[in-house]
Amino acid sequence: MPELLVLRHAKSAWDTDAPTDFDRPLAPRGERDRWRLGAWLNHEGLCPDEVVTSSAVRARATAEAVVETCGGASIGFERSRRYYAAGPETWLDRLATATGRRVLICGHNPGLDELVEWLAPHAPLTAAGKLMTTAAVAQFRIAGEWRRVAPPDAELVQLVRPRDL
Numbered sequence: 001m002p003e004l005l006v007l008r009h010a011k012s013a014w015d016t017d018a019p020t021d022f023d024r025p026l027a028p029r030g031e032r033d034r035w036r037l038g039a040w041l042n043h044e045g046l047c048p049d050e051v052v053t054s055s056a057v058r059a060r061a062t063a064e065a066v067v068e069t070c071g072g073a074s075i076g077f078e079r080s081r082r083y084y085a086a087g088p089e090t091w092l093d094r095l096a097t098a099t100g101r102r103v104l105i106c107g108h109n110p111g112l113d114e115l116v117e118w119l120a121p122h123a124p125l126t127a128a129g130k131l132m133t134t135a136a137v138a139q140f141r142i143a144g145e146w147r148r149v150a151p152p153d154a155e156l157v158q159l160v161r162p163r164d165l
Contacts, residue, residue: 003046009135010135034062038069050098050103052098054085055079055084059108076100083107095149113132120154142155
């Protein structure tokens with residue numbers, strides 16, 4: 001059964017000389033969280049076969065930490081500006097061509113919030129009412145094929161945030 005991991009990039013820095021939002025790096029907390037999350041995925045046996053990420057600096061760095069902590073060499077890795085600020089439709093179009101058994105997508109809000117909320121309308125929120133906090137990962141089991149990722153064929157297994165680790 002295919003599995004989807006939806007990962008929001010780790011905490012980004014706001015006090016930076018980056019020329020654009022696309023170029024913003026990770027904050028120190030984001031640096032720590034990306035490695036903790038990658039180590040947790042590896043420890044839990046949830047390493048992806050395929051990673052698809054926004055090429056924005058903060059998303060790419062987050063996804064690269066997962067690939068590195070999971071052994072890297074055999075993991076398919078795609079990064080593209082197409083996934084910067086991508087909405088659910090863009091992610092679903094890409095998932096339709098996925099070839100891995102466990103695929104991780106890494107990107108930004110509000111698109112990832114919208115995707116997770118559509119797939120799992122009752123996903124747990126934080127006390128502050130947030131869904132996909134920075135470095136949060138939602139794990140879904142997909143009944144069927146990648147080209148048909150949609151409710152009710154997507155079962156939310158867990159939603160893990162850095163504070164849970």
